[in-house]
Amino acid sequence: MQFKSQFELNWSNDSISKHFQNENSFNLIIQQDQIPIGLLIGHYIFQDIKLIEFEILHIALLPNYRNQGYGYKLLIELEKHLKIKEKTINIFLETGSANKFAIKLYEKLGYKIYNERKNYYGSKSINSPLSQDAILFVKSLNAIS
Numbered sequence: 001m002q003f004k005s006q007f008e009l010n011w012s013n014d015s016i017s018k019h020f021q022n023e024n025s026f027n028l029i030i031q032q033d034q035i036p037i038g039l040l041i042g043h044y045i046f047q048d049i050k051l052i053e054f055e056i057l058h059i060a061l062l063p064n065y066r067n068q069g070y071g072y073k074l075l076i077e078l079e080k081h082l083k084i085k086e087k088t089i090n091i092f093l094e095t096g097s098a099n100k101f102a103i104k105l106y107e108k109l110g111y112k113i114y115n116e117r118k119n120y121y122g123s124k125s126i127n128s129p130l131s132q133d134a135i136l137f138v139k140s141l142n143a144i145s
Helices: 013-021 070-083 100-108
Strands: 025-032 035-047 051-061 088-096 112-121 132-142
Touching (some): 051 070
Parallel strands (some): 051 088
């Protein structure tokens, strides 16, 4: 599980293994010269006849490949995959309030902020200046466009 540290994935090995074995998981890896440079990890949280809800759990790029459009490509590829289901789709994700590049990317792609979790990341102390808010986004799309 070498990619754990490369992509700043703070999950236990057991959690990673269970995620990749789960039939509701869907993951994308972007490669350059057959070397993984980015990944998107997610899962379906709800599906019925008319609706799919999908949650992006982690999206990351190696530092040398950030701010070059690869995150955009991962998210567009996810949307293409989900659209083939011919249902209404809601995609959920969250990021820390200090992650300005991610926030800008999500807003550029049409994700809307629907909630915030105050002091969600960082210090265990709610009054710590090291903690930051979680920004929750959603994007809704129709499968037929």
